[in-house]
Structures are given as structure tokens and as C-alpha cells.
Amino acid sequence: MERVEAKDYVFHRDFTKEYPMIVRAEGVYLYDEQGNRYLDASSGAIAANLGHGVTEIAEAMAEQAKTAGFVHTLRFETKVLHELAAEIGKMAPAPLNRVYFTSGGSEANESAMKLARQYHRDRGKLEKHIVIGRWQGYHGNTLGSLSAGGDIKRRQPYTPNLAKFEHIYSPYCHRCPYSRTEEICQREKRMPCAEELERLVKEIGPEFVSSFICEPIVGSQQGAVVPPKGYLQRVREICDQYEIVLIIDEVMTGFGRTGTDFAIEQFGVVPDIITFGKGVSAGYAPLAGMIVSDQIVESLVANGNGRFIHGYTFSGHPVSVAAGLAAVRYYKQKNVLANGKEQGEYLFQRLRDLQKRHSSMGQIRGKGLLVGFELLADRSRDQLFPPSFGAADRLNHEALKRGAVFYPGAGTIDGVNGDHLLIGPPLTITREEIDELVAILDQSLAAFEEQVYTITGKEE
Template identity: 60%
Template sequence: MFRLEDYVFHRDLTKTYPIITHGKGVYLYEENGKRYLDGCSGAVAANLGHGDKRIAEAMALQAEKAAFVHTMRFETDVLHKLAEKIGKLAPKQLNKVYFTCGGSEANESAIKLSRQYFRDRGEPEKQIVIGRWQSYHGNTIGSLSAGGDIKRRQPYNGYLLPFQHVSAPHCLHCPFNREESDCESKRDWSCVRELERIILEIGPGQISAFIAEPITGSQAGAMPPPKSYFREVRALCDKYDLLLIIDEVMTGFGRTGTCFAIEHDDVMPDIITFGKGVSGGYSPLGGMIVHDKIIDGIRENSNGKFLHGYTYSGHPVTIAAGVAAMDIYEQENILDNVKKLEGHLSSGLYKLKHKYPIVYDIRGRGLFFGMELASNQDGKPFASDLRISERLNELAMELGAVFYPGSGTVDGYAGDHLIIAPPLIITQGEIDELISLLNHALQALMDSMKEGS
């Protein structure tokens, strides 16, 4: 049932939205009984699926004990439990966990921590953050300033901080017209050289951090980096004394088959930010994991105080959801399930690529894949007014599946993609169903395009 008039300030006031009454496993159910296979874990957040009573019961139990304490004055045992669980999963020198209510707040916190770390060390000029175009780090002013989502930035340009941006290593659409194999063999990445050029133009004494997603998510459709890219970036950060912030909001907690996606690159960040999957989407939760050298600096130079905080940082009920989720990840060997099913999902998606000429590329890791759509096999993007990725997802929803459509794949403006990122508890049979539904949606899209031609 669609409600045409209500009191909700919808994300899009021209649309009406299905009302979901409940979910179970990888499925969501509408009030009229229609079932949707959640092919994108909501927004790559519902890693453990829907309707898990263990997480709900953990939250209810904590609400009975203590629903809220302010972390300026008190802490709870669940706060310490979750911090320990996350800290033990992180790289060895990242041992302190700061909690927020989501990824935007996590990245905002990391930006501010980088600034305070250098300011209190006696270098107040080091405050500029360098990000990458076609990246997304959140919608607060600081995180939006660091991000490179052109369409989200434009309405707020007057408010944004004077951060800088460089090209992301999207070799399929290299802005420098180079081949990945050439860059890799020569250890000479144009996008890395661009980063060094910007560092030297601004002056290392003005820059606090470089922030990047280990796999570019919503803005490029699950685009993994080249093999040695992050090792080269880490070397530059060390050379010019910049902090390296790795944004694992979408990729953390098993999404790519490792606890954190940066593990694929064997690189040590200074700060890892996280969100989404940490609570399996059951409650708003995020945070950052911080390197010992930064913690030592805050102790030595800032009297041990990070001058930042949110009312709901470390909210006990939300934290309890995180503890329960972490237990499930471990007890049910979720990482093993991701590794086991990665090949099955990728195989199904590649079959669709071979079948439909509009599927230009398939890429990704674990249970985090992108499907790029183009008007020909040379990768020419569709006209943006055709809304190709949105139309494909709308057709999929009619059939009973939902995915994560995106645009601006090629250059921030042109290009369409779909993210396929089902809950990490999915089975092989459910992946077969997902591929079948996506197959029918692609066929329906192709048929509609023929009718319109």
C-alpha cells in the first residue's frame, strides 16, 4: 500500500515508498505480502540479514539495564566489550576504538582528530585533508568536504572546507589514459604522482591527512584499487608526515572476505573508520580505530583529551547491538561464508555480462560487487537523463529484488552502475535466486530500450 499524503519529509517528495513490515534472513516483506530479496543489504549495512532475534534481545536487555549514559561521565561494560572485540580484529598497532552513530560521524571524527594531533604537536598549520574524486565519506560538512561526490557537493560549495582532491585509481576509466599493467610494471602510477604533486604544491606543512576508501563504493560501483596502489600511497604519507585514514564504513567486518578490506593491500593505516556492518544495520553505529602513535600524541600533547564528542557516542543499546553482531560474525564463521560464496556470486554476474551487451564490467571482492552499464562494449556511458541504473533497480523491485543503483561512474557525472552486496549470511541457493531476478530485470530493461528506440 502506498501512502500519498503523510507527515514524512521523504528523501524524494515526488515518490511513494513501499512499507516494509518485517524482514527475515535476506528477505524484506511489504505490508501487502510482497517479498524482496535484499541484494544490497539495504545500503551495504545489513550484513547479518534481517529479523535476528539475538541482536534484538541483546538490545532489549541493555535497554532494561541502562539505556543511556553520557560518556563524558560514565561508561558501560558493553562499551569495553565491543571496543576489545574490534581492537583485536584491527591491525596490531591500532588499539583504541572511538564510537559514533554512523560513518559520517566517524569520518568527521577522524578529520578532527588528525587536526588536533598535529595542532597540539606544535604544527597548527597542518589542517588540510586530501581526498579523492568519486569518493564518498559522509554528509556532514567535514566529511562532505573530504569526499569527492560532485553532485552531493555542489549545493553546499559555499559551506565546504578548502580540502583538496586527486584522481582515484579507477583504471577502467583512467583520466591519464594509461594501462594498469604499465603503471604496475613500472611502479609509476600517474594518480600517485598527482597526489605527490598536490602535496608539494600545498606544502606538507599544511596537510594533516589523506583519506580513501579501500574499495571505492557508491560513487564508482565497488571498484578495487590496483595491486600496489596503497603501498605507494602509504610511502608518500610516511615521506611527508601525513596521516592515512582508510574509510571502511562500507567494506569493514567481512564484506570483502577479510575483517577489513585494506588487509588485501597489506598496508597499515593510521586511522580506520567504520560503520554499517559493525551492528549488522540493527542500530546506528560507527567509529574509528586509532593508531598507537596518535593516542600517544593525545596523551603527551593534549592532556589526554580529544576535544570532540556526540551525545550518543557509545550509546549502550546501540553498542549492545554491536557486541551481539560481533558474536554472530565469530560464531557463525561469516568470513568463511563470504570466501566460500565469492566465486559463485562473481560467476553468476559474469554470465550476465556475457549475455547482455549493456553490462560493460563486473568487479569487486567478497560479497561486494559492481556492475557497470554502458551503451556499447567500448564503455560509452548512457545519457544521464535515461536513468539507466535507477530504471534497472526499479524493474528489479517489481520482480522482487532490490539493489544499490549509482551514477557518475566514469567521471562523476556520466556513467551508471549497480552495487550487488547481499547480506553475508546468504546461501548459494539464494545467490542463484538473486542472479535469476537480476537476469529478468536486465531482460526487461533491454526490452524497454528496444520499444523506446
Template identity: 55%
Template sequence: MAEPIVGSQLGAVSPPESYFKKIRKICDKYNIVLIVDEVMTGFGRTGKDFGIEHFGITPDIMTFGKGVSAGYAPLAGMVVHDRIVDSLIQNGKGKFVHGSTYSGSPVSVAAGLSVLTIYERENIVAKVQVVGDYLKEQLLALKKRSPIIFDVRGEGLLLGIELAADGEKGTPIKSEIHASERINSIAMELGAVFYPGSGSINGCLGDHLLITPPLTVTTDEIDEMIRILENSLQIFIKELKEEKVYEGAK
């Protein structure tokens, strides 16, 4: 079981291009079910209908949520390959017995159907490709201007920046500084919200910000978001210097 692109835990890290092809071969060889978690990456977030499409394989099961209803109602589900369904039919009563208290809510399903209709009508996935490329370009430009951005990564509008004491060397910021949380708190005061994360290097070290604006974001809104992010990074660096704990590039 895996995310196509690791979201909150690593800050939009994509695997090597051949990774999932090799995993698919291993699963086929040993008859292992391959489950792909599309809760964060599905329904256009990465510029594809589903994140796994970037890697050219078909999973056995996909789980999904979030984007399927655009957050207007709680809705999640899964897509199951025919070969698994056929097995249930051939080797049992053809039923997958499961359920939960609020499953099958007509309100949530109606919201999801409306959202998917709008995605198709407004060609949202294609628009995500365009604005996603623009956002990544602006983040890469910001990386050149900021001494504490080490990496920019991700696909579509699931992007992340890795923070470091020295953006050239990638030296991690001390964990007790709580860099990602502090930068996000500053940004919130200025009018933007990011998704802070830490511990991606060894469980303690490593800070990143996940940058995932709405799929309807405009280039003007992206410009404003980048402006706020850059100001937040500058304020953070100034605070560290005042605290005499800044050891990064000058």
C-alpha cells in the same frame, strides 16, 4: 582519506594492488595521517575483516559503521593507531575531546557486541569469501549473456556491474536515460533491490549497480537474485527499443 574499495560512488572499484603501498610511503615521508574509511568495506563485507587488508598496509585511523551492528542499531566509531594515541598522551592531557548527543548508547553498543560475537561464532568472514566468489562467477557469466554489462568488479560481497550501451566497447548509456535507476526500479518490482549509481565517468555519464547482499546470503538466494537481475536487464533493453533509443549491441 580514502575508501579501500570505492563503494557507492564508483560501484565497487578496487585500486591497483600497489596503490595503497605507495600512498602509505608518501604519508610516512611527509608525516601525513592516512585515514581509511571502512564504513562500507569493514566487518567482513569484502571477505576480510577490513577492506584495507586486501592491500597489505596499516592506516593511522580507520572509521567504521554499518556492519559493526549489522544494521540492527545505529553504531559507528574509529580505530586509532598507537602512535597517535601516544602523541596525545605525550603532548597533551591524554584526552581526545569529542562527543555527540547520542554517543555511547548502551543499546547500540550491546547490539554491536552481539553481532560481533555471532560473526566470530558463525565464521561469517570465511563464508563471505565462498559466497562472494560464487556471486562474482555468476555475474561474470551474466556479463557474457548481457549486451549492456561492460565490467564486473569488487571483492567478497561488495560487487558491482558497470552498464554500457555496448557491453563490448564500454560506450556509456546516455545520462538522460537514467539506466541504473530504471533497472533497479524494475528489479524492485520483481523482488530484488540493488544500489544504483551514475556519473562515474565524467560526473554525468556512467551507470553502475552495486550488488551487496546480506553476509548470510545463500547460493540459492544468489541464483534467484541473478535471475531477477537478468530479467530486469532484458526488460530494460526491451523498453529502450520500444522508445527507439537503444543504440547498443544487437
């Protein structure tokens, strides 16, 4: 490989692709060096919740970098760390008060799963160590978080390295893995997808199970799938019954993305640990973490010498935390959540209209401004694309050419089959910008469907 330019020294995410060089970003738009403008309809990876170019956050970071750019939280703390912890602790459901910071969501989930294990161990439950996750879930790419998640594509190359975690299917009523419908489950007041958790716990032996981790609304892997009424409550009951720490992964859904500070509030369930990331700093700095219940922290103090045997160099990094503090204040001061909710409802309505014109748009779902839809080869026959077609990537490519970037996903149904597009623009987006997003999506879907028709025609 010849190295001529600086970019030839970059370990790119994908060496087969050319990446536009972004030279400026403002509001919901990104600008590349060619002068192209992209509407950021996915907030990066559902992170830039406040849009780009917020000077309040940039200034807070610069100020903290000048004041104390780095201190190690093993020896020192900073005012911004205390202030942000207080803001987040107050935002979380009542018994979750203690905030632990990491740099990314994968680290946050690693921390939560390790803390659950230490909690049991400190209390003499030495055998409790197994983590149960869900096949349709994503918790990060570090080996532990990857072991907890279920995305076959991401897991498969590393299968020999993954920890022996257990999994259940997550609820996807639209394509129920148990061939039921939501109505039947509600009528019978029994959800096999939730009962499977209890069955698995009994099979493993409750004395071995440490924690259960899931997303409240499945983000990147399924495209905003919302669980049925009562599912998370039943999960909570099972966790209580067998002394299992319930970890709710709000890395994508937290900080207003679904219309409330945390999505779990909408399901009337209080977990033991909430993990967060992305939106906490609105993407301005690597920042994530977990909010831990008083019960777990009190046990740590009483039974574990007060020390969580864990930590990272950049836990509570002052500049990242300063970005988080400025972002969290901005959400409140500008009433961002109310706008996100309003624009989310408008987006839903516009997508439903769009669906009437596009046979490739399947079920539309989500909450707030975390919205997804299935991509189908033919909606009238409920026909999926073959996985090798790369449908979602193709659609996103069409959108990029027309000036918008979405979050495509594949393996929606079972890790292999199914495609979806996830839409999650900054929560600060305006109604006019939603109209522009929908117009670009409309044109992109038309071009995509044309492409599908041409290819299918040729094959036949």
C-alpha cells in the same frame, strides 16, 4: 499539501516517490504490507550484513535497554562499550587499538579528520590542517565528510558551504584518468594517480597537509572499484614522508564485506586511522566509529592533556554498542566471513555468465560480497548512457518490480558520467538465494534492455 494520513507528516527522502511499507524482515528478505517479498541484494545500503531478524542481536539490545538504556560517555562508561572496543581493537591491524564510537559513518569520518588535525596541533605543527580526499570517493553527507568526498551530485547544491579540502583522482584502471593501463603502470612501477598525491602535497606545502582519506575499495560512488597492486602502498609511503595521517574509510568495506575483517588487510598497508560503520551493528542500531593507532593516542595523552576536543551525545550509546557486540560475536560464531567469501566467488561466476547474455553489462569488479558492474548502452561499442537517462535507477526499478533491491549509482567515472549497479547482499546469503538474485537480475536486465531499445528506437 493536504495531510490525511500519518505518512503525510514524514519528511520523505524523495517526495516524488511512493515507498513500500515494510512490515517484516527475515534473512535476506523484506516483506511489505501488500505481501510482496524483496530480496535485499544491497543489505539496505550495505549495512544489514547479517540479514534480518537475528534474535541474538535484538535480545542483546533489549537487555541493554533494560539495564542502562543511556549513559553519557563524557561521565560514564558501560561494560558493553569496553567489550565491543576490545573485540574491534583486536580485529584491527596491530598498532590500531583504540576504538572511538559514533552513530554514523559521516560522524566517524568527521571525527577522524578532526583527530588528525588535533594530533598535529598538539605536537606544535599548527599549520597542518588541510584534508586531501579523492574525487571518486564518498565519506558521508555532513559538511566535513561531504567536503572530503568527491561526488559532484551530492556536493553541488552545497558547494558554497563546503570546506576547502583538496582532491585527487582515484585509480580506475578500466577508465584511467591518465589514459594508462594497469600493465603499463605495473611495468614502469609508477602510478600517476598515486604520484599526484605527492605533487599536490608539494604544491600545497606539506606543512599545511593534515590527512589523506580514501576508501580501500570505492563503494557507492564507483561500484566496488579495487585499486591496482601497489597503489595503497605508495600512498602510505607518501603519507609517511610528509607526516600525513592516513585515514582509511571502511564504513562500507569493514566487518567482512570484502572477505576479511577489514579490506585494507588485503593490501598489506597499515593506516593511522580506520573508520567503520554499517556492518559493525549489521544495521541493527546506528553505530560507527574509528580505530586509532597507539601513536596518535599516545600523543593525545602526552601532548594534548589526554582529551580529544570532540564528541557526540550518542557516542558509545549503550544500546547501539550492545547491538554491535552481539553482531561482532555472531560474525565469529557463525563463521559468516567464510560464507560471504564463498558466495561472493559464486556470485562473480554467475555474473560473468549473465554478462554473456546482456550487452548492457560492462566491467564486473569487487571483492567478497561487494560486487559491482558498469551499465553500458552498448558494450560492444563501450557506449555509456547519457546521465539524464538515469540508467541504474531504471534497472533497479525493474528489479524492485521483480522482487529484489540493489544499490544503483551514477557518475561512476567522473561524478557525472557512467552508471553502475552495486550488489551486496547479507553475508549470510545461501547459494540458492544467490541463484534467485541472479535470476531476478537476469529478468530485470532483459526488461531494462528492452526499454532502452524501445526508447533508442523512438529517438532515432
